[in-house]
Amino acid sequence: MTNLVTLLAASAAAHGDRVAVRHDDSTLTYAELDDASARVAALLRDRGVLPGDRVAMTMPNLPLFPVVYYGILRAGGVVVPMNPLLKAREVAFTLRDCGARIALVFPLFADEVTKAAAETGTACLVTEPEAFDALLRGHDPLLDTVDRTEDDTALILYTSGTTGTPKGAELSHRNLATNTLTTSETLLQVGPDDVLFGGLPLFHAFGQTCALNTAVAAGATLTLLPRFDPQRALEIMARDGVTVFLGVPTMYAALLHAELPDGFDTARLRLAVSGGSALPVEVLHGFERRFGAPVLEGYGLSETSPVAAFNHPDRPRKAGSIGLPIRGVEMRLVAEDGAGVAPGGIGEIAIRGENIMTGYWNRPDATAEAVRDGWFHSGDLARVDEDGFYFIVDRKKDMIIRGGYNVYPREVEEVLYEHPAVAEAAVVGMPHPLHGEEIAAVVTLRPGAKATAEEIIAHAKERVAAYKYPRVVTIADELPKGPTGKILKREIVVSGP
Template structure:
């Protein structure tokens, strides 16, 4: 079966009585999850959703997420997942750009999603726990799974660089099925007895492929945590018997410094996986010593489904390295002109393989710029050592990674420019010991205008998700510019503790 929802159908047939998803006291077996997803598919169909339609999903890591996710896929539709922390204007952009027909929202995201849906004329269904379950129970399940071709879209993940508006990376059923199989079979060696930690956001490629789809493909259990908290994560590690921990560097740092509860036992933990940003070597070693488990780093992007490289579990790993290209994927280093970089030299990572997206939704120009001769150009710079291991050394793009979340400066700058006192603004990342990077804004005010740092912060905070607004705000008479008037971010130097 080509449809990605076939992962659940197959595991329900093979592991029906096993627990598929656990969230606190809620546990769904594979048979139950399969049945609920079939009811969700029928519910969507009854509301006019047809194969190829886009369906938005605005939910945290709760048990309803996989029900809705596989239900959308089962109906032959395309999942458009969104961060439940987004504000209405951000959700509205995604709904409008993707042409979403209907959006499903968790109660916590109801207000912002409903406002966005009203703005765009999109149907909205709020998944209130009791009401949603009653609605599913009253719906006759959809028989079978809608057939889809390998190159039909399964998911559109919205991402962007530092220029332009967010772009929807279109991932096909084949992209996601193959990357999931590679992750489950060759990287995690996942099996039915495994329990995977589900603290990575499922609206993101890392959480979707490496946690949700990998767990389902293996017939394993996914232990969900709606919002990461180190104490809650430790309880899940011990109480649920987690065997595979997946996290971003800030999660590792938090767990490394958290106090262990009395009687803490994580002896079932056999593997820890890190991605999303570079994991400091001292944190890696500290985590391994504290939890007695190897930590393996990998690399990927939304556009690559996401896994492109990984430290293979059956070979020596190198701390600080993203490892080797994974099965079905090729990597090369290229110069600014697209030629192969000289041996030993730093170059831009280009990726080719079964994991590379079909393209950006309705953005042929952006697709042509990013994917050339079948190679996706990542914008990340790397080097390769004598053993063929890859090391990311920098990012060409100005994207900020704050606590594992991507923050795109251009988006925040647009909001800053909406403030009546702001003449010029630039957003950059500054080092942060806990989060990796913090968002900083440098602002030049209009003549005779006045604004405080708190006012600027609150202006942005009211208009974007909480992780995006600049905690650091600095004022300047004028921003540095080049001959053409372009702001030169490389010349902006900020002391986070200074003024």
């Protein structure tokens, strides 16, 4: 496979009349998606896009996203998806850093992108639906897909930049194709009759590989939700007969506490997949009881295309575990000095295989730091049991050191989620003159539930060692979240009582 877009071409040939993507009453069959993307490719060629050129796109979860995404690939371009919520300053950084030849933007987000494009001298095309449709109709479809080698870059995903300015992870056609096929064939086991829930942002690695590309590879249907809302999600699941739900932990928590629509039927839901961050065990079990489908946890990063480990559907699973390395991938735990870590010990996850990025765009220093001797160092701390199952302990940088003792927020958060009033929880460190750091927690409560900070502290104190329980608990209306719904601990600010 020399170009990722051949996944679409194959499904269009085999399943042309099947619905590829749906948003409420708007649908595209595989034949229509293939044709529209070929017209985008022709448009880009007319705009001077050459093989290897970077093309930025800012699109919501609408059928237009895959049209533009596969059109860029068909033209031989490199897709640079951008978060629609970015401001002009952030967009300008991305456009300048990757050297984008052109940016395509949905009208709703045009103000910030056009400002940035003017600042960086980047061509910009606003995809106003009627005008853009007319523009595409004026171009004959580019029938021949531009050949790329398997190692050519297909996608640049910019990381969140928690440790500085964002870095662009370069993923090759081989990276994405192999990760997609492994996900489709061995993890989700998707077929043409499946309907995948498309509530994960498609500009993110999780949504792209596990939802969009996996659905397309199998000839399945992807039903889209542009902005996650638990009630709308339940309505879509019922209306479209969703068979595979994909989400992050905050989505599962929201669905667990949402009111089910009248006559809601989960009969077709056969599988749920969680990733992005650790899923509290209480939430996992609660979802399975309510919806009658197993939840399989996986693990990955933008730099790993993204899937690296998974609880495989045809093997025993372990709640709270990210599972086993997937096909074509190896994992191990390493200590600070690079030595291996024995089962039961805690170390940093290192990964190698066909899913590892080719590097960070124009950042050889960062690439050399992250990828050593072929192993990508994730920054995530984990332990592995005697069966080879990995259990995330925490992000290396999130670990709290209180009075010389290591405290892993994930462990404390699991205890907080066991409190009957707690809906969401985040544990962070705060400066302390004596202990160095103190344990603090910010929680939200379930609808209609009541609890005081003191009650929550007492709950944790009974269940973890004295140096682990939070001395400060703040009850908030909501927790800050990123585009995928992942809780952003770096935006949580706590202070002493």
